[in-house]
Amino acid sequence: MTPGPGGGPGAARPVLAEPTRAVPIDHFSAVHLAAATARTLARRCGLPGALPDRAAVVASELASNIAKHASGGSVYLQRLAHGEGLEIIVADRGPGMRELERCLTDGYTTTNTLGAGLGAIRRIATTLTIRTRAGTGTLVCARLAHPGRTTDAERPVGSLCLPAEGERHCGDAAAVAFTDRGPTALAVDGLGHGAEAEEAARAAVRCFHRLPDADLPDLFAAAHRALRHSRGAAIGVLRLRDDTVDYCGVGNVRVALLSPDDVVRRLSGQPGVVGWNMPPPQVRRLSVPAGTTAVLHTDGVDQRWARDPEPFLLRLPPPLLATALVHGFRHSRDDATAVAVKTPQPQPSQPKTPRIETPQRPR
Numbered sequence: 001m002t003p004g005p006g007g008g009p010g011a012a013r014p015v016l017a018e019p020t021r022a023v024p025i026d027h028f029s030a031v032h033l034a035a036a037t038a039r040t041l042a043r044r045c046g047l048p049g050a051l052p053d054r055a056a057v058v059a060s061e062l063a064s065n066i067a068k069h070a071s072g073g074s075v076y077l078q079r080l081a082h083g084e085g086l087e088i089i090v091a092d093r094g095p096g097m098r099e100l101e102r103c104l105t106d107g108y109t110t111t112n113t114l115g116a117g118l119g120a121i122r123r124i125a126t127t128l129t130i131r132t133r134a135g136t137g138t139l140v141c142a143r144l145a146h147p148g149r150t151t152d153a154e155r156p157v158g159s160l161c162l163p164a165e166g167e168r169h170c171g172d173a174a175a176v177a178f179t180d181r182g183p184t185a186l187a188v189d190g191l192g193h194g195a196e197a198e199e200a201a202r203a204a205v206r207c208f209h210r211l212p213d214a215d216l217p218d219l220f221a222a223a224h225r226a227l228r229h230s231r232g233a234a235i236g237v238l239r240l241r242d243d244t245v246d247y248c249g250v251g252n253v254r255v256a257l258l259s260p261d262d263v264v265r266r267l268s269g270q271p272g273v274v275g276w277n278m279p280p281p282q283v284r285r286l287s288v289p290a291g292t293t294a295v296l297h298t299d300g301v302d303q304r305w306a307r308d309p310e311p312f313l314l315r316l317p318p319p320l321l322a323t324a325l326v327h328g329f330r331h332s333r334d335d336a337t338a339v340a341v342k343t344p345q346p347q348p349s350q351p352k353t354p355r356i357e358t359p360q361r362p363r
Contacts, residue, residue, distance in 0.1 A: 003235030019161050019170040021077040025066040027094075033068060034063040034075040042086045042144065045079050051144060054124045058142050061121055062090045070094025070137060076323060081159050081339075082176050083152025085126070085145035089160070089319060091136045091327040114257055116139040121232055126153040131320055139320040140309050143317025156342035157183065158319025160326040164193055164300075164334050172298050172337035172349075175205045177212030184212055184239045185341045187253050187296035191231040191273065193335065200230040200275065210348045216248040220274065220281040227275025235274045236296045240343045248283045250274050252299045256306045258321075262314045264306050293318060305329045318342055 017233020021041060023034040038059035042052035059075055066073035073092030080087055081230060082261070122128050125142040143153035155178065163170035171190035176183065188204040190197030207226045211219050216237055227233055244351040247255055249269025257265040265286070272279045288294075297303075317325055318340035330336035 010136040015077055018079060019163055019172075022162055023063070023075045023077070025063050025073045025075060028064075028067045028331055031060055031063040031067055034048065034077075035060040037075075037077055038086070038088060041077050041079070044212075045086050045146075046084060046147060047086060047144060050137045051147075055088065055144055056143070056341065057219050058121050058124055059088050060215040061090065061117065061268075062140055062142070065138075066090060066094070067094045073137075074327065076160060076327075078160075080143065080145065080152055081174065082155050082157055082178065083145065084149045087141065087143050087319070089139070089141045089323045091137070091139050091323050095135065126150050127319055129320060131312075131316055139316065139324060141317075141319040141323070143250075143319075155183075156318050157185070157338070157340065158317070159339035160322045161337040162300075162326055162330065162335065164336075165192055165332045167335070169193070169198040170335050171196045171201055172300065172335040172339050173198075173201035173205045174296070175208050176341060177208070179213040179271065181213045182239050182241045183341050183344065184237065184341050185294070185296055187236045187298055187339050189234040189251065189253060189298040189335065189337070191233060196231050197233075197335070200227055200233045203227055203230055204233055204235055204274070216246060216283050219280040220248060220250065220278065223274050224278045230275055232273040232275035234298070236269055238296055238341065240294055240341055242290060242344055243287060245286050245288050245292070245343070246283050247286070248281050249279060250278050250281065254297055254299070254303055256295045256297075256313050257286065257288055258295065259289050261289075262311055262312070264309065266303075266306055290345060292345060293321065293340055295321065295325070295338060295340045295341070297338040298336060300331050300334035301325050301338055302329045302331060 035056040039052045039056040042055035063075050072090035076089040078087050107290040126145040127143045145153040157176050159174040161172050173188045175186045186208045188201040190200035203226050204223050208225045234253050235252030236249035242308040250272045255267040270279050322338040322340045325338040326336050
C-alpha cells in the first residue's frame with residue numbers, strides 16, 4: 001500500500017475486517033462484560049503492557065455511565081480500522097450531559113467504578129471524542145493506539161459493522177485505506193446471511209487491501225474475479241480528495257455526502273451483483289466543499305435517516321456518525337454497516353483534547 005499524506009513509515013496498515021463487538025448495557029452486570037471484552041480485545045490488538053487493563057477501565061467507566069444515567073445504550077468495541085489499536089464507542093438514549101465540562105474534570109465521577117470519570121478516560125485514551133445533546137443522549141469514542149503508532153487514532157474515519165441479531169457470522173464488512181490518491185473507503189454486503197455471506201464480504205476486503213490505490217473500475221474488476229465462486233456481494237467504494245469525491249457502486253450500498261452547511265446529497269449504486277452479473281463499473285466524480293463527510297452504508301441501515309436528519313446528526317465526526325447510524329437506524333434482522341470519512345483538510349492535531357459539543361435543548 002502506498003503511504004498517504006502524513007504517511008511514510010507511520011502510514012496506517014490495513015487490518016482485516018472483523019465485526020464490531022456489541023455489549024448492550026441492559027443490566028449492571030453488563031458493565032463487567034464490557035470491561036472484560038475490552039481487555040481481551042486490547043490484547044488481541046497487540047496493545048502492550050498495562051494498556052489492556054486501562055482499556056478495561058475505559059469500557060467500565062463508559063458502560064457504568066449508561067447503566068446509571070441512560071437507557072437503550074451499548075458499548076461497541078473493535079480494532080482501529082486504519083491502524084494498530086482499539087476503539088471503544090458508546091451510544092445511548094438519555095438525558096445527555098448537562099455539565100460536560102465538569103464531567104471532564106479529572107477525579108469527578110458520579111458512579112462507583114474502576115476509574116475516576118471522564119477525566120480518567122481522557123488521560124488514558126489516545127483520543128477522546130464526545131458529543132452530547134440534552135434530552136437526546138450521548139456518543140463517546142475513545143481510541144487507544146499502540147504507543148508507536150499514535151497517529152493512527154487521529155484519522156477522521158469511523159465504521160461500525162454488526163451482524164443480524166442471533167447471527168454469529170456477519171455478511172457485511174468495511175475497510176479504509178489512506179494512500180497518495182486519497183482516503184478510500186469500502187462497504188460490502190455479501191448476499192444473504194451467515195458464513196457464506198461473510199466469506200464473500202471478506203474476499204472483497206482482501207481484494208481491496210491488495211489494491212487500495214487502484215483505479216476504481218480496476219478494483220471492481222478484481223473483486224468480480226475474486227468473488228465469482230462465492231455468493232457475490234453489493235459493493236460501494238468512495239475515494240476522497242480535498243474538493244472531490246469519486247464514487248463507484250454495484251448493488252444496494254448507499255451513499256450520503258454531508259456538507260459543512262448541512263446539505264445532504266444521496267447516491268446509489270448500479271444494479272447488479274459483484275461476482276455474478278456485474279455491469280461495467282461507472283465512476284461518478286462530484287465536487288464537494290472542504291470538510292464534507294462521506295458515508296457508505298449497507299441496506300441494514302434504514303435509508304430514511306437521510307430524508308430529514310437533525311443538524312446534531314449531520315455534524316457528528318466520522319466515528320460517532322457511523323455509530324449513530326447503525327445504533328439508531330439499523331434493521332435488527334439484517335447485517336448492518338456504516339463507514340464515514342471526512343475529506344482531507346489541514347487541521348492542528350490535538351490528540352489529547354476531547355471534541356465537545358455544547359448541550360442543546362431538544363427541539
